[in-house]
Amino acid sequence: MLDIKPTISALRRSKAGAFLLLIQIAIATAIVSNASFIVYDRVQYISQDTGYPEDEVFSFSLNTFGDVEDLSQQMEQTEQLLRNMPGVIDAVYVDSVPLSGSGSASSFANLPRDQNEQENYREVRAAYIGADEHIFEALGVEIAEGRGFLPSDVIVTNTRADLPPVAIVSRSFLDEMFPEGDGLGQHIFTGNMGAQIIGVVEKMKGPWLKDSRPDNLLLIPYAEASVYQNFIVRTKAQDRSEVIGKIEDLLLEQYNERVIINLRGMDESKARYNAADLLMVRMLIVLMVILVLVTALGIFGLTVFNISKRTKQIGTRRALGARKSAIVRYFLVENSLVCVLGLAVGITGAIGLGHFLMTEYSLPKLSLYYVVATAIGVFIISLLSVLIPANKAANISPSIATRTI
Amino acid sequence: MLTMQNVSKVYTTEKVQTHALRDFNLEVNEGEFIAVTGPSGSGKTTFLNIAGMLETYSSGQYLLDGIDIGRLSDNQRADLRNQKIGFIFQGFNLIPDLNIFENVEVPLRYRGIKSAERKARVMECLEQVGLGSRLKHLPQQLSGGQQQRVAIARALAGRPRFLLADEPTGNLDSLMARQVMELLEKINQEGATIIMVTHDPELARRAPRNIQVVDGQIADFSLYQKQLAGTEPAVAEV
Numbered sequence: 001m002l003d004i005k006p007t008i009s010a011l012r013r014s015k016a017g018a019f020l021l022l023i024q025i026a027i028a029t030a031i032v033s034n035a036s037f038i039v040y041d042r043v044q045y046i047s048q049d050t051g052y053p054e055d056e057v058f059s060f061s062l063n064t065f066g067d068v069e070d071l072s073q074q075m076e077q078t079e080q081l082l083r084n085m086p087g088v089i090d091a092v093y094v095d096s097v098p099l100s101g102s103g104s105a106s107s108f109a110n111l112p113r114d115q116n117e118q119e120n121y122r123e124v125r126a127a128y129i130g131a132d133e134h135i136f137e138a139l140g141v142e143i144a145e146g147r148g149f150l151p152s153d154v155i156v157t158n159t160r161a162d163l164p165p166v167a168i169v170s171r172s173f174l175d176e177m178f179p180e181g182d183g184l185g186q187h188i189f190t191g192n193m194g195a196q197i198i199g200v201v202e203k204m205k206g207p208w209l210k211d212s213r214p215d216n217l218l219l220i221p222y223a224e225a226s227v228y229q230n231f232i233v234r235t236k237a238q239d240r241s242e243v244i245g246k247i248e249d250l251l252l253e254q255y256n257e258r259v260i261i262n263l264r265g266m267d268e269s270k271a272r273y274n275a276a277d278l279l280m281v282r283m284l285i286v287l288m289v290i291l292v293l294v295t296a297l298g299i300f301g302l303t304v305f306n307i308s309k310r311t312k313q314i315g316t317r318r319a320l321g322a323r324k325s326a327i328v329r330y331f332l333v334e335n336s337l338v339c340v341l342g343l344a345v346g347i348t349g350a351i352g353l354g355h356f357l358m359t360e361y362s363l364p365k366l367s368l369y370y371v372v373a374t375a376i377g378v379f380i381i382s383l384l385s386v387l388i389p390a391n392k393a394a395n396i397s398p399s400i401a402t403r404t405i
Numbered sequence: 406m407l408t409m410q411n412v413s414k415v416y417t418t419e420k421v422q423t424h425a426l427r428d429f430n431l432e433v434n435e436g437e438f439i440a441v442t443g444p445s446g447s448g449k450t451t452f453l454n455i456a457g458m459l460e461t462y463s464s465g466q467y468l469l470d471g472i473d474i475g476r477l478s479d480n481q482r483a484d485l486r487n488q489k490i491g492f493i494f495q496g497f498n499l500i501p502d503l504n505i506f507e508n509v510e511v512p513l514r515y516r517g518i519k520s521a522e523r524k525a526r527v528m529e530c531l532e533q534v535g536l537g538s539r540l541k542h543l544p545q546q547l548s549g550g551q552q553q554r555v556a557i558a559r560a561l562a563g564r565p566r567f568l569l570a571d572e573p574t575g576n577l578d579s580l581m582a583r584q585v586m587e588l589l590e591k592i593n594q595e596g597a598t599i600i601m602v603t604h605d606p607e608l609a610r611r612a613p614r615n616i617q618v619v620d621g622q623i624a625d626f627s628l629y630q631k632q633l634a635g636t637e638p639a640v641a642e643v
Contacts, residue, residue, distance in 0.1 A: 398459040
């Protein structure tokens, strides 16, 4: 039998320790629920599929300080040099690099701006990258529908020119812009300038994973050369580091009045972009472990204290016929009562904290699954924390009852 | 109903062996009221602990109602204590966080007795010791004598065949001690067998049977009677 009623009576008469423990359990439950949810959310974010073979791709930037007459010609020579390197699958000049944290984005519409008062006018945000027809092979993505760029689509220029009349988009952008599913072949507009969607890539991410639309990306066949040039190169995964090692010498041999910067694999770029998130995940895990440990130690300590305070009482209970298991059960029930109350407060606190984080810091809505799982975990840990001292208490000899000290 | 044959208890530490009881022999019959006396450290409490199954013994045989206690497991001893023995301690040993009613109820809960019957028995026992109106009081709100009466009610609640009392009046003034003693005598007259350890020669004299424990053994009883009567010196001259 669990003897809940007299245990509650006893608890009511020695509230202080139990109350502190209750608060500790409540705080641990509220914080660990939310922290574990945030950790899961961030881990999902960090390990998300970007659509790119990140271990095969690398990128770098060239900053030319020498006096070059035709930058676009130099850019194409550089591309050619890279493509001819042993181990390179393809290489391309780009105006920005996916997952790098740096790029361009704009609002695109399904109608020219001068028709923006029409009822079906819709604007969708997307990042865009200009490159030639090698971009798909260099990024390791495939055209799912429609066609890729033809060399004749590509505009290569040294000065700002009109945008080309075609674009290839990610599925996410296409579906958002044309929810009816008839987007391929339609036109999209920036201002009054339109481009036809000629192809769709199933999945590709823009420069910013934290963008409100990280999956919306447009590729346009446009390469405007400048002194600052970005290149994307793809190799087989096992060849990548060797190719990266040879890049600098080779490029400077071709033309030495330029510097190579930001030479890194796509996985590394992504990791740098997500470094703060990874740090947060680690900090939160440490915080959770500390909180749970402190709570477990608190329960352990309070039980040890209660046992030392009640040695004679335990001996008396044993003398009156309590089996060892009844003593263990007594402490388990006592702890469970405090724990259940603490969990009730903690669950309410967790939901409240989750709501606060959602409204104030735009975090996703806390899933109740995390609250329940945390509550169960805290309850189990609290029982385990009681078991060791309670078993010790059960071994107190009943003869202690007849000792006068 | 209680038989000890050559019961010994040896405490062994790293360096020394202490014989708390040596070849202790005793036969207690139903309805007896026995006072156990003896100097400090003579083994009185060890005897009481073994009789009440609070401690195990090192050798010999102890039969309680024909049951060989030496063969019982810890759980079986706990159950038997609960069913057959009521304890009265010198320090009362009431549980401070439980009120009077809950304190008396404790052994009945361990026996798994249903709530209604528990209530009836607790009330009956508290009425018997004259505390039927103090159910909600906490032990510390009662006098020492009242606390000991609660402890007696707790010992009686399980309707044990034996009451083992360890210096039941040791912490009480003489008036309260007398009241408690009168209560024990009344309980004995109603049929309970009582073994009482005491230092108090006056209390011991009131018990129909006295045994003296010296060095872990029962001393010569007739000599002890004379010592109590004052016709023999307590310490024999050599």
